[in-house]
Amino acid sequence: MQHRKVADVMTREVVAVTEETPFTEIVAALDDHGVRAVPVVDGDRRVVGIVTDADLLRKEEFRDIGTEGHPRFESRRHRAARAKAAATDAAGLMSAPVVTLEPGTPVAKAARTLAAHGHKQAPVVDGNGRPVGIVTRSDLLRLFLRSDDDTRDEIVREVIVRGLWQDPSRIDVRVDAGVVVLSGRLEARSLIPICLRLTAATEGVVDVVDRLSYDRDDGRPGAFPRA
Known part of the structure; x- marks a missing residue:
């Protein structure tokens, strides 16, 4: 970014x-x-x-x-x-x-x-x-005066796609008055804190709400995915 x-x-x-x-x-x-x-x-x-x-x-x-x-x-x-x-x-x-x-x-x-x-x-x-x-x-x-649309576009482009190499269709990014709500599924559990950190570091972001889930718990082999 x-x-x-x-x-x-x-x-x-x-x-x-x-x-x-x-x-x-x-x-x-x-x-x-x-x-x-x-x-x-x-x-x-x-x-x-x-x-x-x-x-x-x-x-x-x-x-x-x-x-x-x-x-x-x-x-x-x-x-x-x-x-x-x-x-x-x-x-x-x-x-x-x-x-x-x-x-x-x-x-x-x-x-x-x-x-x-x-x-x-x-x-x-x-x-x-x-x-x-x-x-x-x-x-x-x-x-912090940038538009919510500009903030959302940067998160999708720089965080989801370029930063994490994730399919943007699986992640819903909503921005309202600088507050970002992330939902959807990432490939691995370890990607969630990275996603949250990169999103929070995006210019114009006031706060980040985590509603993400994951397909694979790469921190605990054999663990169930996050619902």
Whole structure:
């Protein structure tokens, strides 16, 4: 199966800033380009950090309470937020080191990476660490917007026929709002978990319901077939 890569879903128009870029220019860049984050690059255009709209909003968050804290009584996270509220340029606002992705990263792996770090977006960089795009959670979620018919066709073609070498007329594949129901008979019992795993890995699949049976129990010689 050909799974889509980050390059297939990322935004290719990269708006980058330098560490010296002033606060107001960063706000203008986000607004002008309709993005929620910008990578920060060094003199060689290699990504060294990222500034998000959440970083910029720290200034508003601390407007009424001030940016002077009490180090003995605040958490590291609160102290970092307060520092960003006092920042006037990208160097003070950015998060670093930054989590980056490569264009060839599978979308599923990219989603796991963002989730593991609690990020909503990440710069996409080339082999030299220079930005070539940016990908967000919403970009990754677009995979679930494909039609049920497209999802079903791929499961029949790539899983049943090419992956398992089974007769597609013996397997009923139904897809409703991304939920796949598999029924019918496979040649061997050992093929069922493989079929379920490959189906679940198909883009657009939300869940898989197993109603499969088999002709031969190849795990237990002489056992009866599954009804």
